[in-house]
Every structure is written in structure tokens, then in C-alpha cells.
Amino acid sequence: MSEPITTTKLTVRFGEKLAVSGVDMDIPPRTVTAIIGPSGCGKTTFLRALNRMHDFVPGAQVTGSVRLGHQEIYGGLIDPVEVRKRIGMVFQRPNPFPTMSIRGNITFAPKRHGLARGGELDALVEKVLRQAALWDEVKDRLDEPPSRLSGGQQQRLCIARALAVRPDVLLMDEPTSALDPIATHRIEELIYELRREYTIVIVTHNMQQAARVSDSTAFFYMGELVEFGETDALFTNPSEERTEAYITGRFG
Amino acid sequence: MNRPVTRRKLWLRLLRDRVMVGLSVAALACALVPLAWVLGDVVVSGAPGLSREFLTQLPQPPTRGGGGWANAFLGTGIVVGLALLLGVPVGVGAGIYVAEFGDGSLGRATRFVAEVLAGIPSIIAGVVAYGIIVTRMGRFSALAGGVALAILVVPIVMITTEEALRLVPRDRREAAFALGVGEAPTTLWVVVPAAAGNILTGILVATARIAGETAPLLFTALGSRFWPEGVDRPIATVAVNIYSYAISPFPDWHGQARAGAFLLLAAVLLGNVVARLIWARRAQFMAGH
Numbered sequence: 436m437s438e439p440i441t442t443t444k445l446t447v448r449f450g451e452k453l454a455v456s457g458v459d460m461d462i463p464p465r466t467v468t469a470i471i472g473p474s475g476c477g478k479t480t481f482l483r484a485l486n487r488m489h490d491f492v493p494g495a496q497v498t499g500s501v502r503l504g505h506q507e508i509y510g511g512l513i514d515p516v517e518v519r520k521r522i523g524m525v526f527q528r529p530n531p532f533p534t535m536s537i538r539g540n541i542t543f544a545p546k547r548h549g550l551a552r553g554g555e556l557d558a559l560v561e562k563v564l565r566q567a568a569l570w571d572e573v574k575d576r577l578d579e580p581p582s583r584l585s586g587g588q589q590q591r592l593c594i595a596r597a598l599a600v601r602p603d604v605l606l607m608d609e610p611t612s613a614l615d616p617i618a619t620h621r622i623e624e625l626i627y628e629l630r631r632e633y634t635i636v637i638v639t640h641n642m643q644q645a646a647r648v649s650d651s652t653a654f655f656y657m658g659e660l661v662e663f664g665e666t667d668a669l670f671t672n673p674s675e676e677r678t679e680a681y682i683t684g685r686f687g
Numbered sequence: 688m689n690r691p692v693t694r695r696k697l698w699l700r701l702l703r704d705r706v707m708v709g710l711s712v713a714a715l716a717c718a719l720v721p722l723a724w725v726l727g728d729v730v731v732s733g734a735p736g737l738s739r740e741f742l743t744q745l746p747q748p749p750t751r752g753g754g755g756w757a758n759a760f761l762g763t764g765i766v767v768g769l770a771l772l773l774g775v776p777v778g779v780g781a782g783i784y785v786a787e788f789g790d791g792s793l794g795r796a797t798r799f800v801a802e803v804l805a806g807i808p809s810i811i812a813g814v815v816a817y818g819i820i821v822t823r824m825g826r827f828s829a830l831a832g833g834v835a836l837a838i839l840v841v842p843i844v845m846i847t848t849e850e851a852l853r854l855v856p857r858d859r860r861e862a863a864f865a866l867g868v869g870e871a872p873t874t875l876w877v878v879v880p881a882a883a884g885n886i887l888t889g890i891l892v893a894t895a896r897i898a899g900e901t902a903p904l905l906f907t908a909l910g911s912r913f914w915p916e917g918v919d920r921p922i923a924t925v926a927v928n929i930y931s932y933a934i935s936p937f938p939d940w941h942g943q944a945r946a947g948a949f950l951l952l953a954a955v956l957l958g959n960v961v962a963r964l965i966w967a968r969r970a971q972f973m974a975g976h
Binding site for chain 1: 790856858859860861862863864865866867868869872876877880881883972973974
């Protein structure tokens with residue numbers, strides 16, 4: 436039941452500063468879309484606009500439109516909390532809740548939302564930990580604190596935690612930038628698996644990663660969407676000169 | 688070419704280093720000596736007066752000897768307990784409001800009032816409680832003492848709660864928001880638990896502070912020679928007892944004042960240690976040991 440995301444003239448300002456300007460993008464369901472571009476190009480800002488995370492930033496102003504399926508998520512009657520239940524997010528640094536156990540991290544939001552109770556919760560914990568390829572490593576230590584896990588395991592726990600809310604879309608903001616190559620590899624495999632069920636948008640500063648995991652790639656530069664197309668085509672035969680300059684390493 | 692460090696400069700630097708270290712050690716001594724002196728004096732002069740009778744019996748008239756402060760120990764427990772019961776929820780609640788939702792003018796005003804309140808002399812808290820409780824009830828009471836001390840608890844707990852919540856990193860909140868959890872439940876289930884250790888420290892500081900407060904109790908809780916008879920009656924407290932026994936002309940009462948001071952100090956220290964030990968076990972869980 437994954438649905439496409441469509442942005443129309445999506446613009447984000449922080450006070451006077453224009454961070455993302457007029458982005459039109461159609462993200463098809465059950466695909467991985469990578470967003471690449473040099474630091475400060477607005478890729479993370481764009482990503483966070485997709486699930487209304489800018490609502491908490493003083494001075495941030497979002498205009499234009501983001502639709503999930505046919506629903507406008509910036510519509511006047513839309514509850515941003517409901518939007519975030521359907522569009523989950525994984526952050527740059529693993530951020531499990533330190534006061535909760537591994538199990539507690541996963542069950543926290545489903546309990547709040549009334550999605551599962553009692554034995555269903557145990558089944559849910561196992562299901563999402565298996566989806567996140569973490570079950571075998573933690574099944575005997577679900578009551579331990581997440582701080583006992585490695586960085587890569589913590590990040591997979593965060594992915595499992597996001598999946599437990601049963602979102603349609605998973606946004607990932609440089610999910611492997613704090614991880615070593617082996618942990619990075621495991622997360623990339625996981626992303627590849629997850630796209631069967633979820634629409635995934637991943638911001639990455641690593642072009643090899645974009646090439647490995649994504650179906651389509653968007654190149655952002657100075658707050659604008661320069662080029663958006665199939666990953667293979669964009670990397671082998673970019674149609675914009677700035678895209679080519681960036682992916683061949685001439686700037687950024 | 689590197690110019691060699693001359694002997695004179697090296698000597699000068701070493702000297703300056705020694706002088707600075709010497710000054711900091713001297714400053715440390717200035718801070719520690721009075722503290723050790725007070726602690727030592729309270730222990731040396733107070734410990735000999737301790738006895739089973741002192742801990743379990745009611746006071747006796749002066750010069751007859753014997754008797755104890757059992758009613759005052761119980762009384763301090765009751766008054767401090769009342770103050771925490773009234774003051775901690777208000778302080779923690781206001782701290783949460785100011786830290787999480789208080790960016791508007793009401794939040795700024797609340798913070799300003801708390802800072803002013805934290806700085807007022809404690810006797811003023813007693814005057815306020817006298818005005819709003821004692822004059823209305825027509826008598827001194829444990830409740831009035833509890834209210835007076837609660838007025839002192841609120842700003843301390845509120846300010847430490849606010850600071851504790853502000854120390855919780857933003858990404859913890861965002862993690863919860865991104866799961867579709869609203870702001871209020873995020874505060875309650877994610878931010879407050881992460882800050883609980885520092886909030887507890889604030890409550891301990893407030894407890895230690897009010898356990899020894901005398902001035903606000905003089906004309907609220909007053910004092911009593913009997914067992915506590917209810918929150919609407921005057922009640923004996925250790926701090927007021929220390930004061931009234933110490934200014935009395937009777938040598939045996941002076942000894943009891945010293946013993947009471949020793950016990951008050953020991954109880955505050957012990958309470959702190961126990962609370963911290965309990966907390967350390969939770970902190971260990973979070974650190975994964």
C-alpha cells in the first residue's frame with residue numbers, strides 16, 4: 436500500500452536564507468531514491484520537509500506542496516503527527532532511546548499508537564528486527580540497553596524502530612555516515628531488501644552508495660534540483676553539465 | 688633554525704607555574720578548611736550526645752537531664768515530606784513547561800519569577816506561609832511549615848528541571864517525532880526520563896537545603912514538646928529545636944542541640960548517598976554495564 440510522493444515547487448526558507456527552492460519531484464512507490472549533492476546543497480533540508488520535521492525549527496518556512504498519494508501533507512487539516520506515522524525517518528547518527536531497552540525502543544511508538552498489545556508486541560518486535568537483519572544478534576538480549584550494541588547495530592535498531600510504526604515511506608538522512616565499512620555494507624543490503632515493501636528516500640554524500648542502492652538519483656546543487664533520473668543513466672550519461680562535474684569529482 | 692629556549696626563560700616559566708599551582712592549592716585550602724572545621728566540630732561535639740534515649744524519647748524539662756528529640760526527628764520528616772509533596776510537582780511541572788513549551792512571554796515571565804524566588808531570603812517564605820495559612824487557620828501548624836518550605840523548593844526544582852531538560856540532545860526528541868509521537872508524549876516518555884538523573888539531583892539539593900531551614904519554621908511550624916498531632920497542629924522540627932536549645936541558658940540543652948545538629952547533618956548526607964546509589968544503578972543500565 437506504498438504510495439508515491441510528489442513535490443511541487445517545494446521551497447524551504449530559514450529566515451531570509453533560501454535553503455531549497457522550487458523542487459518538483461515524483462518519487463514512485465517501492466523504489467529507492469538517492470539524493471546526492473555537495474554539503475549545504477539542501478538535500479537534508481529537502482528530506483526533512485517530506486515529513487514535516489521543519490515544524491519544530493523556529494524560523495523555518497515551507498511553501499509549495501508535498502503529496503503522499505493524493506493527500507497534501509501540508510494541508511490545513513492535516514495533523515503533522517499523523518504524517519510522521521506514515522513517513523518514518525532514520526537519522527545520520529544512530530539515536531536509540533538510551534533509557535529504554537532494545538525491546539522498549541521498538542515497542543514505544545506502537546504502544547503509544549495502539550498498534551499492538553501483549554503478545555502482538557513480541558511478534559512485532561521479532562518481525563521488525565528480522566526485517567532489519569538484527570534479530571539473530573539481539574534475540575537473547577532484548578532487555579539490555581541499546582548502548583551495548585555497536586554503532587551499526589544501533590542504526591539497524593533505529594531502522595527496526597521506524598518499521599514498527601508500519602510507515603509507507605522511510606526517509607534516511609546519511610544513515611551510514613557514522614558507521615564503518617562493514618556496518619555500512621549491511622545497512623546497504625538492508626535498504627536493498629526493504630524497497631520491496633517501502634518507498635525509500637536516502638540522502639547520501641557517498642556517490643558509490645547512491646549507485647549501489649538506488650533506483651533513481653536526484654542531484655541537488657545550491658538548493659535546486661539539477662537533475663533527477665534513473666541512477667544508471669545519471670551516473671553514466673548525465674544530461675546536465677553540473678551533474679557531470681560533480682560526479683566526476685570536479686567540485687563538491 | 689630553532690632558537691634554543693634560554694635558561695632564563697625556562698626558569699621564569701617554571702617559577703610562574705609553581706606560583707600558579709601554589710595559588711590554586713591555597714584557594715582550595717581556603718574552601719576546604721572551614722568546611723572540614725564545621726564538619727569536624729559538629730561530629731566531635733555532637734556525637735558524644737547521641738544515645739538511644741535521645742533518638743526515641745520525648746523532650747524533658749531542662750536541667751533534669753535525659754529526654755530526647757524523637758518528636759522533632761519525626762516532625763522534620765513530616766514537614767520536609769509535606770514540602771516536597773507540594774513543591775516538587777509544581778517545580779518539575781513548571782520546569783517542563785518553561786523548557787519545552789515556554790518560548791513565549793509567559794515562559795519568560797515564569798523563568799524570571801523563579802529566579803527572583805530562588806534569591807529571596809528564606810524568612811520571607813515563612814512570612815508568606817504565616818500570612819496565607821497561619822492567620823487563616825488561627826494557629827501554627829505543620830502544614831504552614833510545609834508550605835513555607837515548599838516555596839523554597841519550587842524555584843530550585845524548577846530551575847534544575849529546566850536545565851536538565853535543555854541538556855537532552857535534540858536528536859532524541861526528533862527520533863520520537865519521526866515515529867509519529869506528539870510533543871507532549873515525547874516530553875513525558877523520552878525527554879523527562881533522559882533528564883531524570885539531573886532532576887533528582889535538583890530535588891536532593893532542595894531537600895538538603897530545606898531540611899536545615901530554621902527561619903521559615905519559627906512562626907509557621909513553631910515547635911512542640913509532644914508527638915506530632917496532625918498537620919493542622921504545631922510540630923517540632925530538628926532545625927528549630929537546634930535553635931531554641933542552643934539559645935537556652937541550660938548546658939544539658941546545649942549538648943542536645945549539638946547532638947541534633949550532628950544527626951541532621953548525617954541524615955542529609957546519608958539521604959544524598961542513598962539516593963545517588965539508587966540512581967547509579969539506573970545510570971549503569973543506560974551505559975550498558
